[in-house]
Amino acid sequence: MHLKYESSTREPLVEGNKTYHQVTEDICKPIEQKPSRLWYIGFFFSISLLLFGVFSVFWEVYWGIGVWGINRTIGWGWDITNFVWWVGIGHAGTLISAILLLFRQGWRTGVNRAAEAMTIFAVMCAGQFPIFHMGRVWDAFYVLPYPNSRGPLWPNFNSALLWDVFAISTYFTVSLLFWYSGLVPDFATIRDRAKTNLRKRLYGLASFGWTGTAKNWQRHEALSLVLAGLSTPLVLSVHTIVSFDFATSVIPGWHTTIFPPYFVAGAIFSGFAMVQTLLIMVRKIFKLEEYITLAHIERMNKVIVLTGSIVGVAYLTELFMAWYSGVEYEQAAFKWRILGPYWWSYWAMMSCNVISPQFFWFKKLRRNVPFTFIMSIVVNIGMWFERFVIIVTSLYRDYIPGSWSYYSPTWPEVGFYLGTFGLFFTCFFLFAKYFPVIAIAEIKFILKTSGNNYKEKMAPIEEKSVEEFAHEMEHVH
Amino acid sequence: MAIKKFAVACYDDEAVLFPAIDKVRNSGYKLHDVYTPFPVHGLDQAMGLKETDLHIAGFIYGITGTSTAVGFMSWIFTKDWPINFGGKPHFSLPAFIPITFELTVLFAAVGMVLTFCYLNQIMPGVKKHVFHPRQTDDTFVVAIELSEHTSEAEVLAFLKSTGANETNVQVAESEWWYGRFDKKEAYELS
Numbered sequence: 001m002h003l004k005y006e007s008s009t010r011e012p013l014v015e016g017n018k019t020y021h022q023v024t025e026d027i028c029k030p031i032e033q034k035p036s037r038l039w040y041i042g043f044f045f046s047i048s049l050l051l052f053g054v055f056s057v058f059w060e061v062y063w064g065i066g067v068w069g070i071n072r073t074i075g076w077g078w079d080i081t082n083f084v085w086w087v088g089i090g091h092a093g094t095l096i097s098a099i100l101l102l103f104r105q106g107w108r109t110g111v112n113r114a115a116e117a118m119t120i121f122a123v124m125c126a127g128q129f130p131i132f133h134m135g136r137v138w139d140a141f142y143v144l145p146y147p148n149s150r151g152p153l154w155p156n157f158n159s160a161l162l163w164d165v166f167a168i169s170t171y172f173t174v175s176l177l178f179w180y181s182g183l184v185p186d187f188a189t190i191r192d193r194a195k196t197n198l199r200k201r202l203y204g205l206a207s208f209g210w211t212g213t214a215k216n217w218q219r220h221e222a223l224s225l226v227l228a229g230l231s232t233p234l235v236l237s238v239h240t241i242v243s244f245d246f247a248t249s250v251i252p253g254w255h256t257t258i259f260p261p262y263f264v265a266g267a268i269f270s271g272f273a274m275v276q277t278l279l280i281m282v283r284k285i286f287k288l289e290e291y292i293t294l295a296h297i298e299r300m301n302k303v304i305v306l307t308g309s310i311v312g313v314a315y316l317t318e319l320f321m322a323w324y325s326g327v328e329y330e331q332a333a334f335k336w337r338i339l340g341p342y343w344w345s346y347w348a349m350m351s352c353n354v355i356s357p358q359f360f361w362f363k364k365l366r367r368n369v370p371f372t373f374i375m376s377i378v379v380n381i382g383m384w385f386e387r388f389v390i391i392v393t394s395l396y397r398d399y400i401p402g403s404w405s406y407y408s409p410t411w412p413e414v415g416f417y418l419g420t421f422g423l424f425f426t427c428f429f430l431f432a433k434y435f436p437v438i439a440i441a442e443i444k445f446i447l448k449t450s451g452n453n454y455k456e457k458m459a460p461i462e463e464k465s466v467e468e469f470a471h472e473m474e475h476v477h
Numbered sequence: 478m479a480i481k482k483f484a485v486a487c488y489d490d491e492a493v494l495f496p497a498i499d500k501v502r503n504s505g506y507k508l509h510d511v512y513t514p515f516p517v518h519g520l521d522q523a524m525g526l527k528e529t530d531l532h533i534a535g536f537i538y539g540i541t542g543t544s545t546a547v548g549f550m551s552w553i554f555t556k557d558w559p560i561n562f563g564g565k566p567h568f569s570l571p572a573f574i575p576i577t578f579e580l581t582v583l584f585a586a587v588g589m590v591l592t593f594c595y596l597n598q599i600m601p602g603v604k605k606h607v608f609h610p611r612q613t614d615d616t617f618v619v620a621i622e623l624s625e626h627t628s629e630a631e632v633l634a635f636l637k638s639t640g641a642n643e644t645n646v647q648v649a650e651s652e653w654w655y656g657r658f659d660k661k662e663a664y665e666l667s
Contacts, residue, residue: 020514020614021615024514145549145553151558153558154557154558156562157550157554157572158562163575163579166575166576170579173583174582174586177590181590185514185515185613189514189614191613192607192613192614193610193611204604208599208600209602211512212512212514212612212613213510213511213512214511214521215521216599217513217515217517217520218516218520218521218526218529219531219597220516222529222532223531223589223593227586227590230582230586231582234582237579241575244575441514441516444514445516
C-alpha cells in the first residue's frame with residue numbers, strides 16, 4: 001500500500017465526506033441539470049452586451065477610427081488600455097495551472113479549470129482591441145509573415161508590436177491546448193455517465209475516445225508536466241512583451257527598465273482578482289463550496305496582497321526614478337500624472353491597487369467571502385486605471401505644449417469595452433454549464449491525501465513516535 | 478484491429494488494485510490493460526510499462542521551433558529583404574529573442590499535443606471499448622486477454638480471489654475504431 005499522508009496542520013482541500021463517486025456526482029451535476037433562472041438571466045444579459053459590442057465595432061469599422069475619441073496626441077486610449085487590462089487578467093489561469101503545478105501546490109486542482117477558462121476568454125477579448133485599433137481591419141493579416149505578392153514584404157521582426165502578435169497568439173494556443181488536454185479525461189467521465197443520446201455523442205466527440213488506460217495516463221502526466229514547464233516562462237514572457245510595447249519607445253513615463261516585472265506582477269494581481277470574482281460566484285451558484293473552500297480563497301488573497309505590494313513598490317520606484325534621473329521630461333510626466341487634469345485616474349489607481357490590498361494582511365478579512373468579492377472588483381478597477389494612467393497620462397502632455405490635449409471616450413469605445421465583457425461572460429456562462437468547472441480527475445488524485453475525511457484518518461499516525469512509525473513502514477511498499 | 482475476448486475485473490480502490498496487478502502478472506495471464514479514472518502514481522511501474530519518451534519529442538519540436546525562428550528571421554533581414562532600421566545591424570540577434578522564444582514554445586506545445594493524440598490514438602470521433610461505464614468515475618478496471626485455450630471460469634475465479642468486486646467476460650474490439658466495426662465477427666466469437 002502507498003502511504004498517502006499530509007500533515008493535519010494543512011487545511012483539507014476537499015471538505016465533507018467525499019468518495020471518488022461523490023466527486024464525480026458533485027461536479028457533473030450542473031452539466032446534467034437544467035440551468036437555473038439565474039443562469040438564463042446572466043447568459044442573456046451577456047449576449048445582449050455582446051451584441052451591443054458587435055454594433056459598436058461595426059460602427060467603428062464602417063465610419064473609421066475617427067468615431068473614437070482618440071486624437072493625434074493621444075493615439076492610444078481605451079482600446080489599448082482595455083487590451084492590456086484583459087491580457088493581464090489572462091495571466092492568472094496559466095500561473096495557477098503551470099507555475100503552481102511545478103511548485104506542487106495541491107490547492108490549484110480546485111481552481112485551475114475555471115481559471116484557465118478565464119485566461120482563454122480574457123485573451124480572446126484582449127485580442128480584439130489591437131485588431132480593431134488597426135483601423136483597416138480587413139488588412140489585419142498583414143502582421144503575419146507569409147510569402148505575399150508585395151515583394152514579399154515581411155513584417156518588422158524588430159518591433160515590439162510584432163513580438164506582441166507572436167506572444168499573444170502563442171499564449172492563446174498553448175493555454176488552449178493545456179486546458180483542453182486536461183479536459184479530455186473529464187469529458188470521458190461525462191460521456192460514460194450520460195443518460196441522453198445527444199450528450200453521449202457530443203461528449204464522445206469532445207473526449208476524443210479517451211478510456212484512461214495506464215499508458216495514456218502516463219503520457220498525460222508527462223504532457224502536463226512539460227506543458228507546465230513551457231507555460232511558466234511563457235506566462236512571464238507575455239506581459240513582459242506587452243510592457244515592451246511601451247518600454248522600447250521614447251515616451252517619458254514609458255521608457256523604463258522596470259516595466260517587465262512591474263507589468264507581470266500587475267497582471268498576476270488583476271488575474272487573481274478576476275479568478276476570485278468568478279469563483280466566488282461559481283461556488284455559490286453551483287454549490288461547490290466543498291471544493292473551492294475558504295482555504296482556496298485565502299491562498300489566492302495571499303497572492304493578491306503579495307503582487308499588490310510589488311505593484312505598489314513599482315509605483316513608488318517609478319516616482320523615485322523620475323526624481324533621481326534628473327530628466328526634466330520624466331519629472332514633468334509624473335508631475336502631470338499626479339497633479340494634472342487626470343489626477344483622479346492616478347489617485348484611483350493608487351487607492352485601489354496600493355492601499356486596498358493591504359487589508360488582506362488580516363486573516364479575518366482574507367477568509368471573508370463578501371469582503372473578498374468586493375475587493376476583487378476594486379482591484380480590477382484599480383488595474384484598469386493603472387493601464388489608463390500609463391497610456392493616456394503619458395501621452396496627453398506632449399513635448400510641445402501646443403499639442404497638449406485631453407481625451408475622453410466616445411460611445412463606440414465604451415460599447416466596444418462592454419462588448420468584450422459580453423464576450424467574456426457569454427463564454428464563461430457556456431463553460432460553466434457545459435464543461436466540468438473543476439478538474440474531476442485532478443481532485444480525485446489529491447482526494448486521499450488532502451480530502452477532509454481521509455485526513456482525519458491520519459490523526460493516529462501523527463501521534464506515533466518517529467521510530468515506531470519507521471518500524472511499521474519498513475516492510476511496506 | 479482485431480476483435481478479442483477479455484476477462485474483466487473491477488476494483489473499487491487503488492490499494493486493492495496494486496496487489497491484484499502483481500498477482501495477474503505472476504499468474505502468466507496476458508494483461509491487456511488497466512483503466513483508471515485518474516492518474517494513479519506507480520501504476521506504470523507496477524504493470525512494467527516503460528517511461529514515456531514524450532518529453533524527448535517535445536524537446537525536438539522545441540529545437541525545431543528555435544531554429545525555424547532564428548533561421549527565418551536572419552534570412553529575411555540579411556538576404557531576402559534587408560531593411561535599415563535606424564542604422565542598426567541587419568542581423569540583430571537580441572531583437573530576435575522574443576519571437577524565437579515564442580516559436581520554441583509554440584512548436585513544442587503543438588507538436589507534443591499532436592504526438593500525444595497520435596500515440597494514444599485519440600481523436601474526435603474515435604471510439605474505444607469501455608469495459609465498465611464507471612471506469613472513468615470510481616472503478617479501476619483490469620482486462621485480461623483470453624485465448625481459446627484459457628478457461629473462462631478459472632480466470633474469473635482467479636480474478637475474484639484478487640479482490641475484484643465485479644468480474645465478467647466481454648468480447649470487444651481491442652483497438653480504436655471510427656464509426657462501426659464488424660459486429661458479425663464479434664457475434665461469432667461470443
